[in-house]
Amino acid sequence: MLTKVHTTEIHDELHRMLLTAQFGPAQKLKPEDLRKRYNCSANTIREILLRLTAAGLVTFEEQRGFRTREATPERRHDVTKFRILLEQEGAIASMQNGGLEWEAQLAAAHHKLSHIETRVATSGAVEDNMQLWSDAERDFHKTLISACDSALLRETYNRVYDQFRQQMVTQERDFGTNYFRAIISEHQAILDAALARDEPTCREAIYDHLKRNL
Amino acid sequence: MLTKVHTTEIHDELHRMLLTAQFGPAQKLKPEDLRKRYNCSANTIREILLRLTAAGLVTFEEQRGFRTREATPERRHDVTKFRILLEQEGAIASMQNGGLEWEAQLAAAHHKLSHIETRVATSGAVEDNMQLWSDAERDFHKTLISACDSALLRETYNRVYDQFRQQMVTQERDFGTNYFRAIISEHQAILDAALARDEPTCREAIYDHLKRNL
DNA sequence: ATTCAACAAAATTTCGAAATTATAAAAAAT
DNA sequence: ATTTTTTATAATTTCGAAATTTTGTTGAAT
Known part of the structure; x- marks a missing residue:
């Protein structure tokens, strides 16, 4: 049997x-x-x-x-650069296609994320909230491009996001409270630009959020 | 055994x-x-x-x-749009990074391709040359982005190129001599712009080459 | 006539083991 | 001492069949 x-x-x-x-x-x-x-x-x-x-x-x-997979600065750079491209293109398409429903989902995802990030930044309990933050972060970025009309871009983005995450965690970077304090405003900037349908600003906000990994 | x-x-x-x-x-x-x-x-x-x-x-x-995979107009549109994005970004990066060696390879790939396309356009022997043309076409576009510094983009492009091809052949389109007569100049325009390092023109040439599939 | 259940047939998934190939260790040759 | 050959060990790939799940068919009930 x-x-x-x-x-x-x-x-x-x-x-x-x-x-x-x-x-x-x-x-x-x-x-x-x-x-x-x-x-x-x-x-x-x-x-x-x-x-x-x-x-x-x-x-x-x-x-x-x-x-x-190997974890090298070169690969981290490559994955980051490609993620920036896909996220920028996906976000802009979302801003053009997305309606009220998309805006609401994005606001909700950001609310969750910023709540967790604030808690981690103030309490310093990074380890305890890592999985929670991890899921919320992925959800926010995924929602950002979710109204983009290309299923292929979304699929590819999901793959690349995972590869990016793998590089991040493998090359032990500073995951202290400083990091979380920094990204709170970065995520806020992305949200604001997206909801305002300000394409150049959104492009820049995405770049600014990820450039530390280049 | x-x-x-x-x-x-x-x-x-x-x-x-x-x-x-x-x-x-x-x-x-x-x-x-x-x-x-x-x-x-x-x-x-x-x-x-x-x-x-x-x-x-x-x-x-x-x-x-x-x-x-299914073969629908929606999917063909999606695959084409994503291919245009990747090919434009890859080509421009190649133009910035590629040196003499890249130029030579691209010229060689185009020479082969245009030779086959001219033969098909004049003789009309589409079937006999299909596999030959298919390989040469892939090689030209692959070479175009080959000097781009992102391995991830190149990998992704290869996947998307195959998916594009699958959509093309499944939705039987006009693969007659008219088609070949048309693309000869399109490939030429891509080559010229790439070698001239004219980024906007190259972007446009890539778009013009693929827009019939949108 | 339509829906539902029970059964039979076909397809998918998983297994345990055999066959192949790579890797490591030891022996022989330069 | 270094390189090459040989041998032994371990890992990978492939098989044929068993177990599971889905799909299709028949017959009963509404």
């Missing part, structure tokens, strides 16, 4: 681990180890790793297995 | 078939059929289809298998 396995759950778990630096950069991901840890077959692990490769979080070389 | 199978070759074969409309739009890709056709295991087919899903040429739904 086959023990029921939950491929999706293992996938999500590994995905989460990759975005919280539970593995080192360019670290080998051994199917045999993972197989034992999750009590499933090597094939299932292989399929999951192939999907994570498609997401850009893992690299694959024929006959030599899987690795987490 | 296991009969040696060539996963890569089957993959490339299916990839080629997807880009030459050997399957209908949104057609189910049955692992069992493919397994028999290529004389390999269902698992191997599954792995290949997962890779093609990562490339964006195939869709996958849990427990209900794989399908070729």
Whole structure:
């Protein structure tokens, strides 16, 4: 009898681990180890790793297995630059296409995010709120471009956002209260420009928010 | 004894078939059929289809298998718009970073392409030269952005180019001599603007080349 | 005639193991 | 001592089949 396995759950778990630096950069991901840890077959692990490769979080070389992506300044620069391009284009398209519903969703996402960021900035409890902040940050940026009419751009952005996050957490940067104090106003600037439909200002706000990673 | 199978070759074969409309739009890709056709295991087919899903040429739904992508005007529009964005950004970065070597490669790729296009436009032998033209066209556009400093943009462009091609061939368009007569000058305009480092003109030339698919 | 349930057939997913290939270690040759 | 060959070990890929889920069909109930 086959023990029921939950491929999706293992996938999500590994995905989460990759975005919280539970593995080192360019670290080998051994199917045999993972197989034992999750009590499933090597094939299932292989399929999951192939999907994570498609997401850009893992690299694959024929006959030599899987690795987490490298974390280098060059790659961080590349991912950041590309994210800026996609987010600017997506945000502007959203500003042109989005209506009241989009504005409301963006305001809501920002409200949540700024609440968490303020709490972290004042209390200093970074670790405790990391996952919460992480989800809220992703949601805000995703909502920003959500009214953009290109499904392909949105899909691509989601991939790139994850890769960006992977670079961030892997190259341990200053995630102290200073960081959170700084980004509160940056997120506010993006929100304001977006709702005001001020395209050049929004472009600039997105750039200013991300330029520290270039 | 296991009969040696060539996963890569089957993959490339299916990839080629997807880009030459050997399957209908949104057609189910049955692992069992493919397994028999290529004389390999269902698992191997599954792995290949997962890779093609990562490339964006195939869709996958849990427990209900794989399908070729749909071919709709909306999707063609989306893919075209995104391709224009990536190609414009990539070309301009190439013009800024590329040196003599890049110029030479671009000139070479264009020479090949225009030779084939002229032959097709005059002889009318479209079918006979389709694969040849297809490879040359891809190579020209790929070379155009090859000196762009973002590996991520280049990777993404390659994926989107394939998806664009898939839409083109699936929605049978006018691939007669008229088409080839038209694009000869369009490719020439892109080349000229790129070598002249004229950014606005190059942007426009890329748009003009692709706008018929919007 | 339409809807629903029960069953049968087909397709998908997962497994455990065999076969292949890469990697590491030891031995031999320069 | 360094390089090359050989051997042993480990990892990857592929298979064939079992288990699961979906899809299609038949027959009963409304």
